[in-house]
Amino acid sequence: MLDLKLIRKNPDQVKAQLSRRDASLAEKIDQISEIDKEHRLAIQEKQELETQRNQLSKLVGQKKGKGEDAEAEMQELAEIKSKLQAIADKEPELYDKQIAILETIPNIPAADIPEGADEESNQEVLKWGEPKEFSFTAREHDELGKELGIFDFERGVKIAKSRFTLVRNQGAKLERAVINFFLDQASNHGYQEVLPPILVNSNCLYGTGQLPKFAEDIFKVEDEDLYLIPTAEVPLTNIYREEILTADDLPQYICAYTPNFRSEAGSASKDTRGIIRQHQFNKIELVKLCRPEDSTEEHEKLTKDAEALLQALELPYRKMLLCTGDMGFGAHKCYDLEVWFPGQAKYREISSCSNFIDFQARRAQIRFKRDSKSKAELLHTINGSGLAVGRTIAAILENYQQEDGSVAIPKVLQPYMDETVLRSGILTQA
RNA sequence: GGAGAGAUGGCUGAGUGGCUGAAAGCGGUUUCCUGCUAAGAAAUUGACUGGGGUUUAACCUGGUCCGAGGGUUCGAAUCCCUCUCUCUCCGCCA
Numbered sequence: 001m002l003d004l005k006l007i008r009k010n011p012d013q014v015k016a017q018l019s020r021r022d023a024s025l026a027e028k029i030d031q032i033s034e035i036d037k038e039h040r041l042a043i044q045e046k047q048e049l050e051t052q053r054n055q056l057s058k059l060v061g062q063k064k065g066k067g068e069d070a071e072a073e074m075q076e077l078a079e080i081k082s083k084l085q086a087i088a089d090k091e092p093e094l095y096d097k098q099i100a101i102l103e104t105i106p107n108i109p110a111a112d113i114p115e116g117a118d119e120e121s122n123q124e125v126l127k128w129g130e131p132k133e134f135s136f137t138a139r140e141h142d143e144l145g146k147e148l149g150i151f152d153f154e155r156g157v158k159i160a161k162s163r164f165t166l167v168r169n170q171g172a173k174l175e176r177a178v179i180n181f182f183l184d185q186a187s188n189h190g191y192q193e194v195l196p197p198i199l200v201n202s203n204c205l206y207g208t209g210q211l212p213k214f215a216e217d218i219f220k221v222e223d224e225d226l227y228l229i230p231t232a233e234v235p236l237t238n239i240y241r242e243e244i245l246t247a248d249d250l251p252q253y254i255c256a257y258t259p260n261f262r263s264e265a266g267s268a269s270k271d272t273r274g275i276i277r278q279h280q281f282n283k284i285e286l287v288k289l290c291r292p293e294d295s296t297e298e299h300e301k302l303t304k305d306a307e308a309l310l311q312a313l314e315l316p317y318r319k320m321l322l323c324t325g326d327m328g329f330g331a332h333k334c335y336d337l338e339v340w341f342p343g344q345a346k347y348r349e350i351s352s353c354s355n356f357i358d359f360q361a362r363r364a365q366i367r368f369k370r371d372s373k374s375k376a377e378l379l380h381t382i383n384g385s386g387l388a389v390g391r392t393i394a395a396i397l398e399n400y401q402q403e404d405g406s407v408a409i410p411k412v413l414q415p416y417m418d419e420t421v422l423r424s425g426i427l428t429q430a
Numbered sequence: 431g432g433a434g435a436g437a438u439g440g441c442u443g444a445g446u447g448g449c450u451g452a453a454a455g456c457g458g459u460u461u462c463c464u465g466c467u468a469a470g471a472a473a474u475u476g477a478c479u480g481g482g483g484u485u486u487a488a489c490c491u492g493g494u495c496c497g498a499g500g501g502u503u504c505g506a507a508u509c510c511c512u513c514u515c516u517c518u519c520c521g522c523c524a
Contacts, residue, residue, distance in 0.1 A: 040481090043479080043480050043481095043493080044480060044492095046480095046493080047479095047492055047493045050493060050494090053505085054493090054505085057504055060505070061449080061504085062448085062449085064504095075504095077504045081504075244477090371459095373459070
């Protein structure tokens with residue numbers, strides 16, 4: 001959520017910055033400014049009446065205490081009360097109206113990101129590793145995984161529904177190995193590991209910006225104010241919701257492995273094959289809470305932490321700086337890491353690292369004090385995947401495939417596995 | 431799931447209709463004193479927000495907040511209703 005005071009003070013600047021994302025947003029700022037004026041007048045009027053009420057009520061109390069008559073005052077109060085009633089109803093309505101619009105406005109994009117409507121305008125800032133030349137035709141991960149007996153698509157559908165996959169045997173072990181490897185690396189980079197609830201309440205989703213605007217993307221528990229998390233960003237960022245931290249608490253580096261659940265509404269025909277786009281997928285999430293002046297640097301560092309994983313796995317990737325139109329709702333600046341898929345002959349997203357500046361912190365009221373005398377300030381939040389596990393498995397299959405259909409296991413993962421190669425017919429357990 | 435108790439400021443904890451934004455203690459901050467691995471004295475001490483003021487300070491002046499949301503009342507932390515959470519006991523359970 002944007003700062004209402006900033007809009008009040010500098011509407012033209014806010015409009016100009018938001019227009020880089022979407023020209024129609026300027027209109028919303030105007031609407032907010034207009035309601036804001038009306039709202040503040042209502043507040044003033046209400047408070048004046050409340051002052052009168054408080055003073056008179058006090059007088060009534062004093063008179064009654066002395067056994068005097070207070071009829072005149074009480075009559076006056078009755079009048080004030082009826083006036084107050086009307087304004088007291090109107091004032092919060094105006095506020096709600098204002099907030100309702102404000103909630104739908106995305107974050108202001110950073111000045112140094114390219115302007116554009118969609119991924120066409122994203123800027124490649126780095127390409128790492130050379131896509132491997134194969135002496136045979138590289139195949140896609142779903143075909144390899146099926147043949148290896150590690151992806152059971154049919155039974156995943158039987159157990160749940162489409163876009164759910166049963167991962168078996170060496171695949172399940174590889175998934176666990178990748179999770180452990182990622183978590184160990186995160187620890188090495190100074191992140192505190194947590195295991196959060198994967199059901200969260202609506203306050204959390206509001207805090208990180210998924211609600212109210214993106215409700216259709218999330219699975220909800222029936223008759224409860226609980227939702228399956230779409231990303232561990234939600235519980236992790238909300239750890240300190242509505243709290244005031246001290247400067248010594250910052251920065252906080254937090255990581256977690258969780259399954260994630262997305263309804264994928266509106267992506268019916270996208271990536272129907274394979275495990276790229278599932279309703280349930282595993283991910284290690286990296287989250288940072290830091291001082292405002294540190295967020296730019298911390299964001300760069302967090303992105304590099306995610307990149308280091310791809311480098312350790314020796315998976316070629318490119319780093320994309322997202323343009324204004326392709327960024328997520330709450331993001332101020334965002335890098336996507338895209339890993340090379342030889343079977344598909346494409347780079348595909350495997351991590352998204354965003355700096356939200358104070359956007360989430362304002363919604364979730366996460367603040368800190370520089371010292372015991374200073375005022376509480378909003379801190380900055382940053383998060384990124386480090387990394388999506390399912391897509392990592394898919395990328396390993398495609399990049400490490402061999403002509404006979406077996407798949408070599410990346411060196412850094414071998415200490416986490418019993419085997420050095422995935423081969424069909426190997427059952428790790430009877 | 432059943433029964434009971436409770437939810438007050440950074441913490442402990444008073445407070446059953448007006449003088450309580452909240453006693454007292456602890457903690458924090460500032461100043462003073464003492465010249466010493468310490469102690470003492472005084473002052474100060476929440477969040478959000480409107481208006482004025484100002485160097486985006488200080489400051490002045492209102493309003494709201496005693497788990498959350500409603501209600502009663504001239505007036506509520508205090509009474510009523512709903513919800514949430516915590517604790518104890520019982521049941522169930524990995």
